[in-house]
Amino acid sequence: MDAPTAFRQQLLGVIPRLRRYARSLVFDMHAADDLVQTALERALAHWHQFDQRRDILVWTISIAHNAYMDDRRRHARASLVEPSDGFDPDASQPAAGTDIGLQLDLVKALGRLSLEQREALLLVTLEQLSYAECAEVLRIPIGTVMSRVSRARIALRALLGDDGDGKGAMPPQGTLRRVV
């Protein structure tokens, strides 16, 4: 049986969030939309597997994640694209009052995180999934989500200019460090 209208409507509703997630993974708008397209096609093909008690966003993000991993495996031998090369600042206009330079640094830094850390960080901070939902998407234990997110934060901060050191150490003279 073909997917019912109500299900298609639900899918339409998550497209903007799927596009943002895909963009945060692959940066290039067209490649990201290709990923979204694949995810939508798979979701439609497996619509009967979707449990309506679940959040369709989490479900479709899982599908997008799997599609992305499949894609990476397929192109495992192809060289990785430097994320900032494909990132078009015009395609994603920064909100008024934000620093474009900072954002490009940020996107670049994001691209330098390991995929494991990047995905966990994005799902939790950008998509604002709970650790449990993130664990479901990535099919890893919640404890692993927790440590990946924290390591990603430290790594990102280090890439952005702060060494992120001072773990558990006493504050040096109690002075505030650079506040971003």
Add this chain to the structure above:
Amino acid sequence: MNTPAPDDTLLSAWIDGELPPERRAEVEAWLREHPDDAARVRAWSADARSLRSALDPVLDEAVPTALTQTVWRKAPAVLPDFAWRRWAAALALFVLGGAVGAGLMWRVQGNSAASPALASSGGWVQRAAVAHSVYVPEVRHPVEVKAQEEHLSRWLTRRLDVPVKLFDLREQGFELVGGRLLPDASGPSAQLMYQAITPPGAASAAAKPERVTVYLRKPDDATPAAFRYEQQGELGLFYWVEGKSANSGPTGYALVGALPRDKLLALAEAIYRQEPSRP
């Protein structure tokens, strides 16, 4: 304080609101006493905010037609083609509900009553009517950007990804007030507001000026759709989808106003003639 120092994993989980209440209280107490850790946590939170502000604009982009079409496409080789057509036609009947068929004034290029553009138009036409009812009574802020500002058309064109022309309806007795950007189901849409020109010297203080709105959006489907009329209470709506042409993409239009139908039709015709796709 004798609680052990929270490690980074715990501090990070605290930011995400993933700690049970007692652990949360411990971390908060620790952060109050340790400004260095507090600053680190603030920096992490700031990074998360920057991430969101860098990527949130994607949410406002118009959704590419290809993606919307993917969602409406039937599963390959599962149903024969006519079933999809029938389904679309049934949906069209459902969403158009009591739409008056007599409103079909003329046809624009080849149109199929079962086209997905029309099938899904009920939703956006409804949104056009709601947007009209919300903003028309506004006295002080009827529009987001006033007509005098020359970037209005450029701004809306850029955000909608369809050409937004500021139609000149002065011959029909209406002048442009301005426009605003609105969220639609699958991306941004625009509303242009026009107001009846009051003759100089007329006692205009008493009556509210007559206003009509033009709602524009990138349609879910490039198929041109016929010009239609619908009456919702005192509101009349003319709507149509203009297909892709050499110099512009497909655009969905809805003209909304509490005017007699012939008057509204004159405005709709003026807009139709001025559409950017027409030479």
